[in-house]
Amino acid sequence: MVRDNPGCISLGQGVVSYGPPADDVARLPGLMADLQLNKYQAVSGLPALTDALTKKLEAVNRVDIANGYRIMVTAGSNMAFLNAVLAVADPGDEFILPLPYYFNQEMAVKMCDAVPVAVPSLEDYQLDIEAIEAAISPKTRAIVTVSPNNPTGVVYRPEDLARINHLCKRYGLYHFSDEAYEYFTYEGAKHYSAASAGSACEHTLSFFSFSKNYGMASWRVGYVVYPEHLH
Template sequence: MDRVQSPLIPLVGKLIQNNPGTISLGQGVVNYPPPEQAIASLQSFLAESNNHLYQGVTGIEPLKAVIQAKLATDNQIEINHQNSIVVTAGSNMAFMNAMLAITKAGDEIILNTPYYFNHEMAIAIANCYPVLVSTTKDYQLDIKALSQAITPKTKAIVTISPNNPTGAVYSADSLQGVNDLCRDRGIYHISDEAYEYFTYDGAKHYSPGSFPHSEAHTISLFSLSKAYGFASWRIGYMVIPQHLLMPIEKVQDTNLICPPVVSQYAAMGALKTGIVYCQQHLPQITRVREIVGNQLRSIPHLCQVSSASGAFYFFLKINTKLDDLKLVKQLVKQYRVAVIPGSTFGIENGCYLRVAYGSLQPSTAKLGIERLVIGLQDICS
């Protein structure tokens, strides 16, 4: 546990709490609630007394049937004898399940940098080691560098598309390249797709689990937290090779026994509304994205903003020699605006900040990003 970094989100949350009036551009959540159908489905849960007892380790069958239909329609992933669905308490748990199922102490997992910090933390908790591979200047995958990073101890390459923290969206060719590399080298491709519906400017999301002959080495992770405003309900799911089902059942039965059944009923209601529920909220998120992006691009002498065609993040390179965490604290205390330091995402050279905009109304986004720009101008000029 000494090797596991402390989570920065609670730390920044404490800073916000101690500085009332702070606008958070920190945590990655959306500003809309779950669909009405999700709440209505709770009546079905309450109507059946057996629902208060333990249920299936990998999820209740009615929910898995809904997920199977969603995967076929939205992801072009077919569930057959070669793979299985496992419902989890969020996609973070799905990633932890995968780590414990496919590794032994001392193994290596390849992460593209900047990485999602909870992935790096889970690898360390499993007593394994992250191998960090740089992405391109636009935060796209470097297939050659990934290939060169594989060793006899490598168990998987992790991709996140759309990406947290950069907002990058990977092309089908790029993801196919990683998937083929994993197949050829006898390792797993772990694909985190929590932001699958959040794309802009014509960008398209692709699921590696849909590629031909990918079932035996692809682990796909999904979440309801973002698309359905479901963060606290803690429901996600994973599609795994069939040969991993028993190891993951062992992990999940020990850690959770079964996914929370009340949340699974809510998830059934949410998933039945389909992608259209998220899509009806995307225009407002797109407007907020434009407000934030335009303000950030107005100060090119202070920060570099890479193209971000997915998720709801901008990853900024700040032109300063200041420590990123020190800058974050100063922005909260003096300018009442909160962001996340880039070092928590594995960036050690330079000062980087992640700006999250998914939870903001346009008026709040305008005020928050104005505070950030003024703060950067005052501190870093």
Template sequence: METVQSPIIPVIGQLIRENPGTISLGQGVVSYGPPEKAIAAIPEFFLNLENHKYKTVIGISPLREIIAEKLSQENGISITPNNAVVVTAGGNMGFMNAILAITSPGDEIIINTPYYFNHEMAIMMADCRPILVNTDDTYQLRPEAIEAAITAKTKAVVTISPNNPTGAVYPEETLRRVNEICRHHNIYHIHDEAYEYFTYNGISHFSPASIPESEPYTISLYSLSKAYGFASWRIGYMVIPDHLLEPINKIQDTILICPPVISQYAALGALKTGKSYCQEHLPNIIAVRDIVLTSLQELQDRCTLAPADGAFYCFLKVHTNLEDFELVKTLIQTYKVAVLPGMTFGTQNGCYLRLAYGALKKDTAKEGIGRLVEGIKTIVK
């Protein structure tokens, strides 16, 4: 555990508490809460005393059934005897389940940099080795580099689209190519789709598990945290090859016994509302996004910003010799605005910042990004 990086969110949270009035562009959450149907489903939970006892390890049947319907209609993924749905306590648990199920100590998992820090942490906790493959200058995947990194110890390639931390969305053609590489090398393709509804400028989301005959080696991860304002309820789900059901059942039973049943009832209500709930809130997120991107244009001579057509993140490369964590501390302490340092996402040889704007209202976004721009203009000459 000493080799695992400490989570950055609590560190930044402490700095924010020490500097009252700081506007956070740090943690990736949305500004809205769960839909009415999610809240309305809670009383149904209390009507049955059996709901206060342990339930099925992989999730209650009604929730898994509506998830299967959603996957079929929206993602083009059919649930067959060759695959299965497992309800998890959030997307992070789905990833941990997958890593523990498919690896032995010393195995390798390929992740693309910048990576999502909890993925790297989970790989390290499993006593495996994260193999880092750089994305290109616009944070898009490099399939040839991914394939070149595969060894006899490789167990999986991890992709995230829309991406955290960069906001990049990977084209269908690229994801198909990565999935084919995994099939060819007899390894798993783990694909995180937590931000599936957050795409802009007409960009489409693609689910690799919809590729015909990909069920035996494709693992898909989903979360309700973002789309349904559900972060603290800790509900997500995964689609897995049928042969992983037994090991994942063992893992989840040991760590969790079952996903929190009251949250599963709320999730059932949320999914009955459907993706239209998230889509209703997208115009506000888009308006905030426009404010952020317009303001960042003032930093063109000090920062490089790649296209970010998904999620609710921007990933800035700052043209300075300062270490990114030192820059983050100065921005919080002097300019009362918080972002995350790129080092926690595996960036090297440069100063990078991740901005998250999903939790902001327009007025707060304008003030927060204004502070950031002022700070960087003053600090970076």
């Protein structure tokens, strides 16, 4: 079908139609020739990059890294998610995934011998907070939210994300907030970062991707903002 209809846009995978910013591409030769950058670097990422991300998070997401957070750059957001599951979970621990969920996150949970627990959402695909709370068990380790959502595109309401934060604080859980599509909002919807809440730093991990925002899918660059006590 795609071959017969030039200009078709595939909805089968989250691949954007644009490439990286031209300024970034133009800087690549100089960066690649920098001998210092070709040596082993800090595990958390190049200082210049983490500094830039700190400024972006403060300006765009209202997340103050100095308020109990750390940043780690990873080989894509999926790697960040998998690393986070490994960091907080033991075999048999449960992760609550509101339906419909991003399939890769279910895979990551299972790869770590943890258990995905699917919870229905409301008819408009917003979070069903009561259903999520009812699914919490002694084995629950985290609640996962994806906003803007993959696959529905729905943007979760700030008050609902705040309620997830409160549940996590009350029950001693982590809130895994996937924000890979943070710039993909329409019809007046506004993205809200759960980690921007004042008390969220104790339990909220936020996942971001360069693939969607900047057209850098093959570069494999993402990052996670995580509580300082997990460092």
